[in-house]
Amino acid sequence: MEPVIEKFTNKDLVTDQEIRWCPGCGDYSIVKQAQTVIPELGIPRENIVFISGIGCSSRFPYYMETYGMHSIHGRAAAIASGLKGSRPELSVWIVTGDGDALSIGGNHTIHILRRNFDVNILLFNNEIYGLTKGQYSPTSEQGKVTKSTPMGSIDHPFNPIALCMGADATFVARSMDRDPKHLQAILRRANEHKGASFVEIYQNCNVFNDGAFEIFTEKSSKKNETLFMEAGKPLIFGENSDKGIHLDGFTPTIVDLTATGMSANDMWIHDETDRVKAGILSRFFDNPKNPNHLPRPFGVFYVEKRECYEDSMAKQLVDAKAKKGEGDLDSLLRGRETWTVN
Amino acid sequence: MNTDGFDPKNLRLANIPEAENPLENHSLDNYKVIRMDVTKMTRAALEGSDLGVKEIDRAKNMFVLGFLYWMYNREMTHTLKFLDEKFGKKPDILDANVKVLKAGYNFAETREEMSTRYTINPAKIAPGTYRNIMGNQAAALALIAAAQKSGLQLFYGTYPITPASDILHELSKQKNFGVKTFQAEDEIAAICSSIGASFGGSLGVTASSGPGIALKAEAMGLALMLELPLVIINVQRGGPSTGLPTKTEQSDLMQAYHGRNGEAPIPIVAAATPSDCFNMVYEACRIAIMSMSPVIMLSDGYIANGAEPWMFPKSADLKPITVKFAKDKNAGEKFLPYKRDENLSRPWAVPGVKGLEHRIGGIEKQHETGNISYEAKNHEFMVQMREAKVEKIADYIPAQDIEVGTDKGKLLILGWGSTFGAIKSAVLQAREKGLDVSHAHVRYIKPFPKNLGEILYGFEHVIIPELNSGQLIKILRDKFLIPAEGLNKVQGMPFTAEEILTKIENHFGK
Numbered sequence: 001m002e003p004v005i006e007k008f009t010n011k012d013l014v015t016d017q018e019i020r021w022c023p024g025c026g027d028y029s030i031v032k033q034a035q036t037v038i039p040e041l042g043i044p045r046e047n048i049v050f051i052s053g054i055g056c057s058s059r060f061p062y063y064m065e066t067y068g069m070h071s072i073h074g075r076a077a078a079i080a081s082g083l084k085g086s087r088p089e090l091s092v093w094i095v096t097g098d099g100d101a102l103s104i105g106g107n108h109t110i111h112i113l114r115r116n117f118d119v120n121i122l123l124f125n126n127e128i129y130g131l132t133k134g135q136y137s138p139t140s141e142q143g144k145v146t147k148s149t150p151m152g153s154i155d156h157p158f159n160p161i162a163l164c165m166g167a168d169a170t171f172v173a174r175s176m177d178r179d180p181k182h183l184q185a186i187l188r189r190a191n192e193h194k195g196a197s198f199v200e201i202y203q204n205c206n207v208f209n210d211g212a213f214e215i216f217t218e219k220s221s222k223k224n225e226t227l228f229m230e231a232g233k234p235l236i237f238g239e240n241s242d243k244g245i246h247l248d249g250f251t252p253t254i255v256d257l258t259a260t261g262m263s264a265n266d267m268w269i270h271d272e273t274d275r276v277k278a279g280i281l282s283r284f285f286d287n288p289k290n291p292n293h294l295p296r297p298f299g300v301f302y303v304e305k306r307e308c309y310e311d312s313m314a315k316q317l318v319d320a321k322a323k324k325g326e327g328d329l330d331s332l333l334r335g336r337e338t339w340t341v342n
Numbered sequence: 343m344n345t346d347g348f349d350p351k352n353l354r355l356a357n358i359p360e361a362e363n364p365l366e367n368h369s370l371d372n373y374k375v376i377r378m379d380v381t382k383m384t385r386a387a388l389e390g391s392d393l394g395v396k397e398i399d400r401a402k403n404m405f406v407l408g409f410l411y412w413m414y415n416r417e418m419t420h421t422l423k424f425l426d427e428k429f430g431k432k433p434d435i436l437d438a439n440v441k442v443l444k445a446g447y448n449f450a451e452t453r454e455e456m457s458t459r460y461t462i463n464p465a466k467i468a469p470g471t472y473r474n475i476m477g478n479q480a481a482a483l484a485l486i487a488a489a490q491k492s493g494l495q496l497f498y499g500t501y502p503i504t505p506a507s508d509i510l511h512e513l514s515k516q517k518n519f520g521v522k523t524f525q526a527e528d529e530i531a532a533i534c535s536s537i538g539a540s541f542g543g544s545l546g547v548t549a550s551s552g553p554g555i556a557l558k559a560e561a562m563g564l565a566l567m568l569e570l571p572l573v574i575i576n577v578q579r580g581g582p583s584t585g586l587p588t589k590t591e592q593s594d595l596m597q598a599y600h601g602r603n604g605e606a607p608i609p610i611v612a613a614a615t616p617s618d619c620f621n622m623v624y625e626a627c628r629i630a631i632m633s634m635s636p637v638i639m640l641s642d643g644y645i646a647n648g649a650e651p652w653m654f655p656k657s658a659d660l661k662p663i664t665v666k667f668a669k670d671k672n673a674g675e676k677f678l679p680y681k682r683d684e685n686l687s688r689p690w691a692v693p694g695v696k697g698l699e700h701r702i703g704g705i706e707k708q709h710e711t712g713n714i715s716y717e718a719k720n721h722e723f724m725v726q727m728r729e730a731k732v733e734k735i736a737d738y739i740p741a742q743d744i745e746v747g748t749d750k751g752k753l754l755i756l757g758w759g760s761t762f763g764a765i766k767s768a769v770l771q772a773r774e775k776g777l778d779v780s781h782a783h784v785r786y787i788k789p790f791p792k793n794l795g796e797i798l799y800g801f802e803h804v805i806i807p808e809l810n811s812g813q814l815i816k817i818l819r820d821k822f823l824i825p826a827e828g829l830n831k832v833q834g835m836p837f838t839a840e841e842i843l844t845k846i847e848n849h850f851g852k
Contacts, residue, residue, distance in 0.1 A: 044696070062714070066699050068699075068702075069701070069702055070701065070704065071703065072560055075561065082535030085524060085539065086495060086497045086542045086544040087692075111526075111531070317517050317522070321517075321520075327518045332516070332519070333654045333656070334654060335473040337473060340469075342469050
């Protein structure tokens with residue numbers, strides 16, 4: 001018999017803690033979408049754990065009435081690895097930011113992805129350090145003027161999606177704080193995926209980096225600048241869905257469907273399981289100010305089925321017990337050779 | 343002396359000057375030199391064997407071993423059994439090794455000029471059943487024992503480092519005990535994964551050596567703020583920085599004591615001998631669970647890789663370790679994650695228990711509720727509370743005992759860690775010479791046993807030998823205001839008993 005899971009609602013996930021994010025922060029939307037989606041997932045509330053590092057995003061666990069840990073800078077992925085490895089039945093969510101996951105915690109991010117623990121990683125990318133009041137981050141664009149870069153940043157930024165593809169992640173997606181329905185759908189997909197799910201969420205920091213993603217999120221430009229990918233469907237975008245992406249060899253090109261008379265079905269059909277094509281899509285990362293730039297993709301870039309680390313780990317214990325029998329402490333302490341002194 | 347090894351080519355490789363030969367230049371006159379052509383005799387012993395010359399020559403070491411067995415008057419059964427296990431599946435190799443081993447023994451017996459045999463009597467030790475044990479191996483066994491006795495899953499997150507890696511090697515062989523080992527991407531991930539496992543209700547353990555411990559410092563602070571059990575083993579080596587990876591030193595005591603930001607007290611225990619690594623790692627686990635705190639266990643390269651006979655315990659005789667996972671709300675309708683028990687420990691509430699959902703973190707928290715708090719008086723209260731909790735451990739650790747001598751007198755040699763053997767031996771010799779000297783060895787360093795002050799005050803003078811420039815002595819002077827004297831050596835080498843004996847004799851003006 002299936003165990004009965006006590007139902008709960010989004011209201012049950014609200015804690016008694018006062019939210020400390022700045023008014024107007026994109027984080028409010030993300031916590032709301034998570035509280036909307038989680039009660040629908042069929043997971044007992046007591047089995048859900050949110051683990052975060054340090055940064056604005058990392059305050060998230062305090063606002064979710066589940067188990068949670070607000071840890072130290074960059075280490076959420078490492079802590080989550082130990083928790084998931086030792087308690088595979090728990091639903092483990094990592095909440096992190098661009099500084100937390102890609103700068104100080106970059107090492108743990110790539111390693112949790114390659115190991116493929118079954119966790120959900122939500123990276124709130126606002127391209128700035130907010131908590132420390134406005135320094136550039138590893139995703140800030142080159143030339144960005146911030147408190148620590150008065151002459152402009154000379155750092156080449158990370159492309160988080162390409163980085164995760166390089167780390168052999170098994171689920172790679174992007175969404176945004178300003179599109180609640182899309183974010184909810186991506187959170188559901190991330191949870192569904194058995195393995196490490198990486199979700200980059202474009203999040204507006206209205207105090208230190210306001211409007212960083214405006215071109216993708218505002219009605220006036222969104223349709224022309226974004227590409228919403230759906231499995232099995234052609235890559236179409238534009239004000240009137242009149243533009244498509246065509247792949248010429250390995251080179252993606254923008255096709256004006258009206259002008260060329262080509263049909264949507266002649267365009268690149270999105271296949272989430274195609275690693276090579278996901279790699280090309282991850283490189284749709286042009287500065288929108290460049291002429292002829294490609295639109296920025298949102299949705300699921302890539303999904304792969306691969307055994308999870310915690311399952312392999314548990315399997316070795318089962319195999320060892322099958323081979324050697326359940327360990328006996330006294331025989332372990334005795335060892336192989338003993339002698340007696342009278 | 344294998345005469346075959348002294349040909350011109352080998353002498354050249356050994357940087358012996360041209361036309362010199364140690365066998366002929368009288369440099370060995372003070373030694374008894376037995377010459378034999380091991381290569382020739384090994385080949386002769388295996389005449390008619392199907393093995394190639396290369397394989398035959400590989401058995402040379404067995405000839406010498408057989409010779410030594412005769413010389414020291416020992417039974418060969420141990421080696422015969424070993425060979426059987428190692429080469430059981432390759433009968434020709436097994437047969438060759440056994441033949442050559444026996445040939446070496448027989449050669450020694452029949453050789454007329456060799457008249458001296460040495461018999462080393464077994465060391466005088468208490469009656470009982472013994473096994474051989476090395477420090478790192480003992481540490482691994484203790485972790486498994488503590489997990490079994492507490493009923494917890496053992497999670498060992500670590501990153502390879504000399505001289506601590508053998509604990510990982512040993513544990514990773516014992517998966518049938520339900521041991522989960524995790525070789526993390528770095529030292530920080532190693533301790534953090536163990537913290538995650540402890541949060542989930544496992545016995546989280548990590549181990550390293552000085553440089554790795556330095557990297558773990560911030561996470562240790564987190565563990566003590568979270569008030570979760572965690573065991574951190576530091577197999578010390580020579581420092582600072584990369585230092586002397588393969589040499590021994592006791593120079594990380596201050597790092598263990600103070601090496602974190604803020605006022606961050608962590609209990610510390612230290613092992614005295616290889617087999618004592620079992621006792622003290624087990625104690626570290628017991629204290630971590632009882633106090634809901636990270637605990638540092640100090641070992642070092644000397645005892646980690648050193649071996650000794652061990653009168654191993656029976657599992658039934660090990661101290662019980664009781665785990666009390668929180669099951670219910672502890673304040674009416676509410677659950678207070680930082681409400682304290684008689685040990686000042688908070689409840690261990692692990693994910694999966696309905697109704698106890700709560701958040702913990704590294705930010706200062708309000709007494710009992712665990713909510714974030716920057717309130718001035720609360721912070722001071724919590725700093726003092728965390729220290730008081732560690733001091734409270736003195737209630738449930740054994741009293742300090744005297745290893746050799748009396749509990750009052752003229753001179754006390756107070757040691758900690760791997761200096762045990764040298765100190766004990768020196769004090770025994772000094773007492774035989776009629777000197778009023780005693781030896782006590784501290785195993786619980788934070789907190790100290792409650793009676794340690796009383797012992798220190800019972801002696802006219804206290805000498806503290808340490809393989810550092812004086813670290814325990816600073817803590818003792820600070821805590822007990824005694825004019826203790828240090829005996830320090832920082833050479834990457836253990837003390838010899840003579841060095842300590844000389845110090846004792848000088849003290850008495852001998």
